[in-house]
Amino acid sequence: MTTKAELAAVLVELADPAPVVPAPDWSKALCPQTDPEAFFPDPGGSPRDAKRICQRCEVRPECLAWAVATGQRHGVWGGMSERERRRLRRQFVGEADR
Numbered sequence: 001m002t003t004k005a006e007l008a009a010v011l012v013e014l015a016d017p018a019p020v021v022p023a024p025d026w027s028k029a030l031c032p033q034t035d036p037e038a039f040f041p042d043p044g045g046s047p048r049d050a051k052r053i054c055q056r057c058e059v060r061p062e063c064l065a066w067a068v069a070t071g072q073r074h075g076v077w078g079g080m081s082e083r084e085r086r087r088l089r090r091q092f093v094g095e096a097d098r
Contacts, residue, residue, distance in 0.1 A: 021062075021065050021066045021069035021070070022062075022066070023066055024059040024062035024063045024066055025059060025062075026059075028058055028059050029057055029058075029059045029063065030053050030054075030056060030057040031050075031053060031054075031057070034053055038050045038053065038076075039075045039076045039077075040074060040075040040076075041076075047076045047081045050075075050076035051076060051079050051080075051081075054076065054078060054079035055079060057079075060078050060079050061078065062078075063077055063078040063079075064077060064078020064079065064080060064085075065078070066078075067080075067085060068085055068088065068089060072085070
């Protein structure tokens with residue numbers, strides 16, 4: 001589960017119309033050490049295994065911020081699926097309009 005502080009950090013990055021978010025240090029990430037197919041499940045497949053790996057990863061917040069800022073449209077990044085990242089972005093845009 002992503003914490004409120006981690007989500008807040010992502011939302012701060014989204015406040016900039018052209019966010020510049022450096023790529024995480026992938027050498028510290030757990031995903032390169034596992035099966036990449038877990039992070040890109042087939043349509044209708046479960047992202048559960050990838051999310052479990054993300055929960056233990058020290059670069060998860062940076063990964064999520066980078067994925068949202070760069071518009072990654074496929075796969076699990078920072079512990080969130082494509083749908084969850086779209087929802088996060090829509091939620092932020094809706095709040096920014098208020």
